[in-house]
Amino acid sequence: MDNGRRLVSSGSPLEPRIGFSRAVRKGPYVAVAGTAPIGEDGTTVGRGDVHAQTVRCLDIAEAALAAAGASLEDVVRTRIMLTDVTAWEEAARAHGERFGAIRPVTTFVEVSRFIDPDWLVEVEVDAVLG
Template sequence: MSEPITRIPAPDGVAPAAAYTHVVTGSGRLVAVSGQLPLDENGTLVGPDDPGAQARQVFENIRRCLAAAGATFEDVVKLTFFVTDMAYLPAIRAARAAHIPDDRLPAASAVQVAALVRPEYLMEIEAYAVVAE
């Protein structure tokens, strides 16, 4: 389902990034995946106090949402990480690496927030994808 996506890791005059791509463009159908929480299919929290387990569940939820729209992680052009502690980023990056290789990294933002909708949630991640028509 992929490719018409172009990644520009370091535009002229912009310092290279190690964990994301600065610019990702594409043409086709936009898929927006709402922020996903570390909940299983029954709405039960996965991995209380475990950022690795929560990140793996969140990326699994994103995978399922993408599939429902006819997309895959190869179609993802942007991820936004909302975390209650920036110390969780290595766990998020490890979970992301299980789905997205380093040479296909999307654009990304990481935002530390004071709280999410419930205190036991350590992160919420949203995704945007572009699927070829």
């Protein structure tokens, strides 16, 4: 049954294992899941570098948005999750490089850890088309 729900996969082996999609579009709404700094080869990008990891997370999220028919200009909310919130300025710099003119609402939060201990940041993105 087609209920207007479009699932976007990044090809991660975790997606079918956990039962999630990189992004889901339902009507004009697109949600991008918590996106970790994973490179094309499956390894962590930018080990020890919050800015580089945030850039990679945003690259992945932007590709997922595009696959769902959206763009950064459609983003209305971002969530930046850090294992060390005192490094927020490095994540904020990467966020500002992409969203300085778009200015979605955003939240920075500290979490105790991620699935991979090398991940310092994950990013979630919500967009609305139209």
